[in-house]
Amino acid sequence: MKDDEIIALVRAESSPWRRLRGTVALLGGLVGGTFLITLWATEPGPLPDRTRLVFALLALICAGWTAFGAWSVLGPRPLFALDGLVAGWLALAASLATTAVTVTVAADRGTGLAVAIAAGALFIGASAAITVRAHLRFRKIVRELARHRD
Amino acid sequence: MDNESLVLRCRLGDRAALTELVRAWHEPVLTYVRRMLGPGRADDVTQEVWVAVVRGLPRLKDPARFAPWLFTIARRAVATRLRAEYGEAALDAGAEPPAVPDGTEAVLDRAELFDGLAALPPREREILVLFYLEDLSLEDCAEICGIPLGTAKSRLHRARGLLRGQLEEKP
Numbered sequence: 001m002k003d004d005e006i007i008a009l010v011r012a013e014s015s016p017w018r019r020l021r022g023t024v025a026l027l028g029g030l031v032g033g034t035f036l037i038t039l040w041a042t043e044p045g046p047l048p049d050r051t052r053l054v055f056a057l058l059a060l061i062c063a064g065w066t067a068f069g070a071w072s073v074l075g076p077r078p079l080f081a082l083d084g085l086v087a088g089w090l091a092l093a094a095s096l097a098t099t100a101v102t103v104t105v106a107a108d109r110g111t112g113l114a115v116a117i118a119a120g121a122l123f124i125g126a127s128a129a130i131t132v133r134a135h136l137r138f139r140k141i142v143r144e145l146a147r148h149r150d
Numbered sequence: 151m152d153n154e155s156l157v158l159r160c161r162l163g164d165r166a167a168l169t170e171l172v173r174a175w176h177e178p179v180l181t182y183v184r185r186m187l188g189p190g191r192a193d194d195v196t197q198e199v200w201v202a203v204v205r206g207l208p209r210l211k212d213p214a215r216f217a218p219w220l221f222t223i224a225r226r227a228v229a230t231r232l233r234a235e236y237g238e239a240a241l242d243a244g245a246e247p248p249a250v251p252d253g254t255e256a257v258l259d260r261a262e263l264f265d266g267l268a269a270l271p272p273r274e275r276e277i278l279v280l281f282y283l284e285d286l287s288l289e290d291c292a293e294i295c296g297i298p299l300g301t302a303k304s305r306l307h308r309a310r311g312l313l314r315g316q317l318e319e320k321p
Contacts, residue, residue, distance in 0.1 A: 003176050006200050007169050013204045014168060078208050082163030138162070144213075145158045 016083050022072025023087045027094040029066030033059055034119060038102040042112040081138040088131030095123035157213035172200065178284050179224050185267055185279040186228045195231055199224045221280060221294040232272055266316040274309035281306055 040047075040055045047055070073079075073087070099120025106116035156174070159167035179199055184192040202223045210219060267275050273295075280291045292302035 003173050006176050006196070007172050009197055010168055010172055010200055010204050011165065013201055014165065016163070076205050078205050080163030080208050081161060141158055141162050145155060145162070148152075148155050148158065 014078050014080070016080075016086075018077060019073065019079065019083050019087065022069050022075075023090055024069070025065050026069025026073055027091060029062045029064070029069055030123070031094050031098045033062030033066060034098050034123070035102060035105075036062060038105055038112065038116055038119075041115065042106050042109040044109060044111065081134070081141050084134035085131075085138050088127065088134040091127035092124070092131050095120070095127040099124060153216055154213045157207070157210065157216045160207055161210065161213070168204070175220060176200075179220065181283055182221065182224055182279055183228060185283065186272065186276060187231060188268070191231060195224075195227050198227045202227065217286065218290045218293045221284065221286070221290075222296075225276070225294055228276075266313045269316050270309065270312055273305065274312050277302065277305050278309045278313060 036055065036059050102116040103113065103120060106113040153174070156167050156171050160171055180192060180196050183195045183199065187195060203220060206223065210216065267278060270278070277291055277295065280286050280294060281288065286294070288302055288306065289299060292299045295302060297305070
């Protein structure tokens, strides 16, 4: 077996695109699901059965994408420091955008504002913590590398 | 670039460093696996080793200990394959047999080692491969095999004796 075959295998295994796809699926599912549930929860009047069924089906699809994304991101594939950093910032940007939209919708409709703010705060807090942790990890390795080169 | 910097760059996510790391360590891993399992099964197991290495690399705490860590993974893959084929006692289980007298340290050269290794039991073959062919320290060999240093010394001593026996049996 030659070096090049192993290098191809290692590159495929460590490809950042697989992780990125998983991150996009996870965020898409979470953001879409949150937006959908906000819309549903802030409806001013009772909805027809058919509309409720469609909302439920769409929420289920979002949950499916969330589960698939979580499996891709948390699976055994390697998460290097730079990948973690990119994933953290993506999560933070998606959380901020989702919170802005859901809070605007809730305020516009006059119901569910507190729930939208609480859910948004939870998302932003979690993604900020992930991003800070990723930064610390990245900086620690950079420092180690600099110390080692000196 | 030294090994430790290479590992740190890999942990950052530098794919070029990962390629360099494979180029630097593929041959030693392949040599170890080939000597332990024979050429027929070496390719599959070497691939398994590298997949496990890439997946575990972000969690490697001490980059200076990369070599023992790498060979521990390789050893686990080899042990799994041997267990599947020969049962539990292949590489880990069982008490250490008594050491045999050994006065041949100086006369063993690499060519003789290659010839005699294949006939040795896996544990003895393993310590000789790690110590002589991979040029690892006895401390690293002990860590990789998961045994105390004293046990590693006596195992190496016994392995040399067995190898000498093998070589002397040859016409």
